[in-house]
Structure formats: C-alpha cells, structure tokens
Amino acid sequence: MADPIGEIALAAAALDRVHAAAGPYLASLADRPVLxxxxxxxxxxxxxxxxxxxxxxxxxxxxxxxxxxxxATTSSGPRFFHFVTGGVTPAALAADWTASLLDQNAFARVSSSFAHETETVVLDWLRDLFGLPRGWGGALVASATFANFTSLGCATHWWGARHGRDTVGQGLTGMPRMPVLSGGYVHASARKALQMLGHGRDSVEVYGDGRADVGAMRRRLAELNAPAVIIGNAGEVNAGDFDPIGELADLAEEFGAWLHVDGAFGLFAALSPRTRHLTDGIDRADSIAADGHKWLNVPYESGFALVKDTARLGAAFGMPGAAYLPGPGDPSGGYALYGPESSRRARALPIWATLSAYGRNGYRQMVERHLDLAQHLARRVDEAPELERLADVPLCIVCFRARPAGVPEEALDELNRRIGAALIEDGRVYAGTTVYDGRVALRPAIVNWRTTESDIDVFVEVVRELTRRAV
Incomplete structure (x- = not known):
C-alpha cells in the first residue's frame, strides 16, 4: 500500500476492526489481569x-x-490502583472517539467554533461542579503538570506586574527571585512547572514536613514584605491529606499574595458533603490546577487550570501577532491564547459528554462510592495481622505496608519493595510503592468508576498472598 489516498473507499474498514474489538475488550476489564x-x-x-x-x-x-x-496495561480497568489513574466512562470514551473522528484543531474560534464553544461550556460546568463563583475562567490542558504551569504562569505575570515589569515581553532577567511558599506536600509537578517557567524547581520554600505550617509562613511573608506566591495542596499523593486551604486563603489576603491550589485529584472532595470541608476556602484561591484523567474518568491527556482573574490568562499566554493567526482580543481567537499549547485537540468533548451523561449527582455518587471503598480497604488492612496502615484515610488513598510477625523493623523497607515489585510482575492487580514518613509503603488510589468492593477484596488477598511468599 502506498499513498493513503488509495484507501479512501476503505477508510471505515480500519474503524470497523476497532469497533469489533472494543466490545470484547471492555467486557473483559472486570476480570482480566491488569498486566x-x-x-x-x-x-x-x-x-x-x-x-x-x-x-x-x-x-x-x-x-x-x-x-x-x-x-497493554489495563489501566482503565477496576484493579489498577497505581499512581492516581481513573478509567474512562462510556460517554467519555465514545466522545473521545468522536474527537478523533472529527479531528478538530481547538486553537481558536476561527479553526473550530464547535470545539471552542464546547470548551467554553465545559469550563463553565467545571467551575459550577466545584462550587466556584461566576467569572472564573480557565483552559483545558494536557495534564495537572500543565495546569500547574498555566496557573503559575499567571502568577508569574501577576508577580511581575506588582514589580512594574511585563514578564511576558521582558522576561525575568534582572528581577529578584519570585518567592514561592508551600508546605511539605508540594508535588513534583508544581516544581516542574516552576522549573519550566524559569524560577527553578528548588525555588519553593517549604514550611512544614507535611501540612503547611501557617505560622511559619506568616513570619516569612512578614519578613519578605514583598509579593509572593503560596501553593496549597488539596490531596497529598501518599495518603490524601490536605493543607488548610482556608487558612492559606486568609494568609494570602493578609499579605496580598497569590494563592495557587494544586488539586490534581483532591479537588473532587468538593463534590461530597462528607468531604467538602477539606476544600473550604478553595473559592478564595487565585488559581487551581486539576486533572481530568484522574477522578473525572476521562481519557488521557486531560487537565484543567481554573483562574479567578480570566484576563490574566490572555496576558500571560497570548501569542505575538502573525499575519494568519488571531491575536489576543481578536473575536476569532480562542483558548490557545489562554494556555501553553497552540495546536490542541478537542479534549473538551469527552469532558462535555461525561458531565452531560452523568451530571453533578452522578459524580457525587461515584466519589462517595469511592470514599466507601477506601474505608473498606482500610478496614481490610486493619483486620489483616500481617498488614499495617500508616495513615488516616480522609479521601481515596490507603497508605499501608506489610509487617509480618518475626520480620525486624530494619528489614521491612526491603520486604515492601520486593512485594511492590512482585505486585507489578504478578499483574492481577496493580499498585506501586512509595516512601511515607520514612517507610516504604503501598498507596493504592481508588478513582476508577468501575471499581467495586470485590476488586478491593481481590487486591487485599493478592497482597497478603505475595507477602507470605516474600517472607
């Protein structure tokens, strides 16, 4: 086969094969090994x-x-608990196929008014889903890392303006280092965003081993007496803990700082009355970063940045003029001028479809089911004599380790590393290791819409079986 133009009449044949494979594959997800x-x-x-x-x-x-x-790794199945990975709801999957079929360039209105209007609706729905006031804007991006990049890019533009500097046109050369304060939960993706923005990944000043030490931050801000950025963390990756967002919002107001909240998956705590208190104060932030391919259960790559001052997005990410491209403020412009990517697929379609299909109540019910499953897993761990839970379970992550009788404390880290490697190699379920409070542990995250109590039980039994083999 040479030039693809020869396949015009056969174009649907390849899609027919995908369609034929989809049914059996999706039906197998409940029982097939993850790997x-x-x-x-x-x-x-x-x-x-x-x-x-x-x-x-x-x-x-x-x-x-x-x-x-x-x-392929069955990361869309119900027994994948590694990282924080959601599945793909039926509506989101169908809409993602539609996005590929239509192959829209979501650069701007002029390239696709359909993609632009869908993204406008989606951003408004996401704002409403998380209880943010009207007037907030945002951009759909590829990941939480890009959402942090977009948000902290806006913060950089704000910080430069406070110093009388247009950082977009003039850059950072000759300026002092932008102060960035966070607690011990600051994520690597926020550091990477600061690295890409030219501030340096080590520019974050950390106050507190875990949750942000608000008192220490207050003393530092008073000492600085200058514009600063505060990063609050809504959902720490090892145990799901939260910084006191409301107190950080108070601090930002007191000192005129920019408050950015990294809510990659923890932002979804706002959906349930049982956990909404964890996100109290989120509406007083200046920017928020989150992932769609985690708890929203849409395909990779999907993240979003939400920003209180919508105009800041265009100021920070508008492109210099080109004769054939719309510039900032042009009615034919669009979301490529509000974030880091110019060529953009219509990633709004899966988000629109899943929110349209299941609504606010459907997502609240899913989040609450996952909260229940996390508590069930915590109970199973507590009941198992050879397992030890290492942290409370405020959300959807259960942090624990194997601790069989007769194994000395100094040997437990190596034992748990071997168990984590065995889990990946075994493939029936999937979870990796982390280091929590200086101890090697497992930290399964429950965010997949397909996961049920029986999947949790299988996971526990596999871990116990592999623990017995490892001793």
Whole structure:
C-alpha cells in the first residue's frame, strides 16, 4: 500500500476492526489481569525496519489491536490502583472517539467554533461542579503538570506586574527571585512547572514536613514584605491529606499574595458533603490546577487550570501577532491564547459528554462510592495481622505496608519493595510503592468508576498472598 489516498473507499474498514474489538475488550476489564507478563513476547511485532510499502490501514490496525489488547496495561480497568489513574466512562470514551473522528484543531474560534464553544461550556460546568463563583475562567490542558504551569504562569505575570515589569515581553532577567511558599506536600509537578517557567524547581520554600505550617509562613511573608506566591495542596499523593486551604486563603489576603491550589485529584472532595470541608476556602484561591484523567474518568491527556482573574490568562499566554493567526482580543481567537499549547485537540468533548451523561449527582455518587471503598480497604488492612496502615484515610488513598510477625523493623523497607515489585510482575492487580514518613509503603488510589468492593477484596488477598511468599 502506498499513498493513503488509495484507501479512501476503505477508510471505515480500519474503524470497523476497532469497533469489533472494543466490545470484547471492555467486557473483559472486570476480570482480566491488569498486566499479562506473558504478552510481552508480542511487543517485538511492533518493531522492525520502517517498511517501504505499508500493509494498509485495516491490516495494520488488526496487528495493533492484537498486540495492544494483550500487552497493554489495563489501566482503565477496576484493579489498577497505581499512581492516581481513573478509567474512562462510556460517554467519555465514545466522545473521545468522536474527537478523533472529527479531528478538530481547538486553537481558536476561527479553526473550530464547535470545539471552542464546547470548551467554553465545559469550563463553565467545571467551575459550577466545584462550587466556584461566576467569572472564573480557565483552559483545558494536557495534564495537572500543565495546569500547574498555566496557573503559575499567571502568577508569574501577576508577580511581575506588582514589580512594574511585563514578564511576558521582558522576561525575568534582572528581577529578584519570585518567592514561592508551600508546605511539605508540594508535588513534583508544581516544581516542574516552576522549573519550566524559569524560577527553578528548588525555588519553593517549604514550611512544614507535611501540612503547611501557617505560622511559619506568616513570619516569612512578614519578613519578605514583598509579593509572593503560596501553593496549597488539596490531596497529598501518599495518603490524601490536605493543607488548610482556608487558612492559606486568609494568609494570602493578609499579605496580598497569590494563592495557587494544586488539586490534581483532591479537588473532587468538593463534590461530597462528607468531604467538602477539606476544600473550604478553595473559592478564595487565585488559581487551581486539576486533572481530568484522574477522578473525572476521562481519557488521557486531560487537565484543567481554573483562574479567578480570566484576563490574566490572555496576558500571560497570548501569542505575538502573525499575519494568519488571531491575536489576543481578536473575536476569532480562542483558548490557545489562554494556555501553553497552540495546536490542541478537542479534549473538551469527552469532558462535555461525561458531565452531560452523568451530571453533578452522578459524580457525587461515584466519589462517595469511592470514599466507601477506601474505608473498606482500610478496614481490610486493619483486620489483616500481617498488614499495617500508616495513615488516616480522609479521601481515596490507603497508605499501608506489610509487617509480618518475626520480620525486624530494619528489614521491612526491603520486604515492601520486593512485594511492590512482585505486585507489578504478578499483574492481577496493580499498585506501586512509595516512601511515607520514612517507610516504604503501598498507596493504592481508588478513582476508577468501575471499581467495586470485590476488586478491593481481590487486591487485599493478592497482597497478603505475595507477602507470605516474600517472607
């Protein structure tokens, strides 16, 4: 097969193969292992030299599906508890296929008014979902890292303006270092955002080993007597703990600081009356970063930045004029001028579809079901004599380790590393290790819409089985 124009009449054939594979694959998610180690032998089939003459679309997709449905990590299934990874709701999956089918460039109104208007609706729905006041704006981006980048880019522009400097046009050269204060929960993605913005990933001043030490921050802000940025963390990644967002908002108001909240998954605590108190004060932040491919359960890549002062987005991320492109303030412009990406797929479609399909109440019910599942897992851990829970469970993450009788304390870290590696290699369930309070531990996160109590029970039994083998 040469030029793809020869396949115009056959274009639907490749899609038919995907459609035929989708039903059996989705039906298998409830019971299939997260990873089949034996399927790795299929991966070399994807390699070899670049062909001079291709195999054609249908045959190529057939091979990709055969290898992928066997060897891919089933991260969209109910027993994937590693990182903080949601699945893909039926409505979001169908809408993501639609996004690929329509292949819109969501750069601006002029490139796709359909994509632009859908994104406008989605941002308003997300604002409403999390209880933020009208007037907030935002941008859909690829991840929480990009959401932090977008938010902290706006904070940088604000900080420069407070010094009488246009950082967009003039950069940071010759300016003092932007003070950034956070607690011990500051995430690597926020540091990476500061690194990419030119402030340096080590520019964060950390106050508190865990939750932010508000008193220490107040003393530092008084000492600085200058514009500063505060990062609050809504949902720490090892145990789901929160900084006192309301107190940080008070601090930001007292000293005229910019408050950014990293709520990658913890922002969803706002959806339930049981956990809403954890996000009290979020509406007083200046910017918020979150992920869609976590608790919203839409496909990768999906994140969003929400910003109180909408005009700040255009000021920080507007592009210099080009004869064929709309500039800031142009009616034919759009969201590429409000964030870091210019060429953008229509990632609003899966978010629009899932919010339209399940609504506020559907997401509240899902979050509360996951809260219940986390408590169930905590109870199972507490009841198991060879397991030890290391932290409270305020949200959806349960941090624990294996601690079998007769194993000395100094050997427990190595034991838990081996158990974590065995979990990945075994593949029936999936969770990795972390270090919490100086101890190696597991930290399964429950955010997948498919996960049920039986999946939690399977996870616990697999961990106990592998613990017995490891001792």
């Amino acid at each position: 089949d180690p034996a399927a790795a032998k299929l991966l070399p089939e994807l390699g070899g030299s670049l062909p001079d003459d291709g195999a054609g679309g249908a045959e190529t997709v057939e091979r990709l599906l055969r290898v992928g449905t066997a060897a």
